Amino acid sequence: MSRILGGQDIIAIGPDGSGKTTTYILSVLSGLKFNVPDAPKVLILAPDQECVQAIVDQFYLISKNKDLSIIGLRAGGSMEQEIEKLVDGVEIVVSTPNRARAVYLKLGLNLNLIHTIIIDDAEEVIKNGMITPVKELVQSAKKCQHLVFSTVEHEKLHQMIDGFMVSPALIEVEELAAEKLNVNDMFLYQVPNFTTKINLLNSLMLDNEVFDKVIIFVNSKLTAQKLGKSLHRKYNDEIVIFNPLFFEDKSISDIELFKQEDAHRILIVANEGTEVLDLSGIPYIFHFEIPENNDTLIQRIIKSNTEEQLSFTFATDLELPEIKKMEHTVGQKMEVLDLPEKLSIYSAKKGNTSLIDDDNDGTRGAAFHQKKESNSKTYNYGAGKKAKMTMKKKKG
Template sequence: MGKEIETFEDFKLNRQLLNAIEELGFTEPTPIQKSAIPLVLAGHDVMGIAQTGTGKTAAFVLPILMKIKYAQGADPRALILAPTRELVLQIEENIRMYSTYLDIRYTTLYGGVGAKTQIEAVQQGVDIVLATPGRFMDVYLKGELNTKFIKTFVLDEADKMMDMGFMPQIRKILEVIPVKRQNLLFSATMADRVLKLSEEFLEFPEIVEVAPQATTTDTVEQQLYQVPNMRTKINFLEYLLRKEEFKRVLVFTRTKSTADNVFKYLDRKGLGPVRVIHSNKGQNSRINAINEFKEGELKVLVSTDVSARGIDVSMVSHVINFDVPIIYEDYVHRIGRTGRARNEGVALTFANKAEMLHIGKIQELIRAEIPQKPLPEEIEVTETPRQEKIDIEMDIDVFKRRENPDFKGAFHEKKKHYSQRPNKKSGTKGKKSRRK
């Protein structure tokens, strides 16, 4: 590669980009940026494996801005796909920051809001399109997007794309953009399905892996607590949020209903300011909540995994996994919301008996043991309600059956052949009546 990269100037970026970078206070590129930017600028297809919080967005945004340089024509020359609206908006924010002194037009296409305004933005001329797969195809099929000038195609968070079932839309998009183009794929994990996807459209890619895949950042202190039930989890959460060091906290839940219940409890107890975001919340509500969290107006943001990869806030003090994610890669993305931009953070995980089984799988994925700590003595440990006990046992059965299809389960009982038992009510008379 020649001279070792030490500063952004070593990339030979144009002065407009360097001025923007300097004003943002960035001095030294991150490892993913040092490795990927020269390869992207040289025109290679690149597969980047990097966990969240490593600066990977700038690793593709900066070279794209360098190559496009200025507004030209009416049709897009670069397409960046991301799995969620939040992530699209996060990438847009990066482009906005770095293109301060550039005459470059960009627009976002995502669902959850009407397409009219987005289509009008495309019609006015655009150089870079940032989109979720579904909305991109919607606008394309309306005849509003000319894709024949696209020279750079980026697939960000490819592993999440696979988890969310976007493969059919991605294949359709690959059919409508030029075959001759530069392809960039970024993912936090090099899962088998991601490798399979990369083989479909990357040509002799340069693979950049700045840390072992699916590892967790060194700046995050991980803690695991075995918490028997929902009520005790709530008690523990309240106890933590009353501590002074819990200044800006992300609480992740597995379901929307749990997120809403946690939000209502914290709000009622005055442990906020607190907001909740999930897929049932309107787009404006979600954007406003994330912005308030970024600006320090919220102490707590409760979220489902829909936002695990779409929140780019550098000063999150703590991430709390109120529930353990059952898509194990999401653990990496959740805790990657803290310890960002070389700041230190703490990630705490609450796990009941069933969830501890998933912890074992997560530890296999990250190739590390999550330090387990005892619950503080001050926490009231309540008795698990009967229905919750049943739900936990059923979750254990589901896990064990997935691991071993021959497992019968705690709730398995052989069917009793009642036909062999005497009919106490009807007895012999009943049998005679059936013969008639």
């Protein structure tokens, strides 16, 4: 709070419910002079209409002032009434970036007197594809304080804010559940995009001595079909799809048959339309995509018997918020693994792939931001070696 009141730019990282919104509301209220408003002094950007309304309601709840000079812009519809209110004078404007930009271009939003711009739920703003309007609004405002609140810090966040943040203070709140759930060993690969996920999976599956029985979860049957065709041809005889979308795909409808059949090494399962499966006896579980329901992921990693099972998750920057929520629930963090040195990283800009160890020019993609010193390691084990070491340690 003291840094905010001191006018410093802030990047605040913390889980939902950690008090981020309350903190900036208190700072905004303490800075208001409650004079007759002319042009807005504070612009708050939120990812959707629901968040906009929740922020406005929270302002009224905390201030207990029904005459508070604040407006929440609708995400769509006519702008005329909103522009009239803005012209009459409002101190605090809460809006989605798209709506604020649209009203600004209609000359209805005066940014000349803005002294604070706040981006709430920044990770969701990015996920909703509103990076460009955020940048345009900030550039249109004169010199002011910038406060950015997010559940996760990643490269896409920095791509959005680094151009306008001035010597920001990074404040992180790590909150995990007080009670740790008994879960299997969890490992996380951070990757920039879907294609690189496929490249990574192909790279890992080359080690058939370690990954001798694997289940790979995706979200849809269409993705399951696409992934099955995208894996190396050498795996064709080893891959089966659980209740596939198309009859011509090599399929299986009973997980027990997969466990018993030695020729079947890789089972691809779509979360879509699939009931809870008995995963006992499967040493390696891969989440190629983050399930839409976080409870689905948690249910699969909870240790249900004495057998050792390792869980690997692939996540892009946009999926990291769901990982944070899961970690908060189970009371433990996933161990982040380094990507293989020779992994081909797909670049949408270039339309091709590059080797990770050749990519030192800052274009590795969204997930490749510099590690914090506290998280950096002096070793680099591949997933196969890590799996061997973990299993060996568990078995004593």
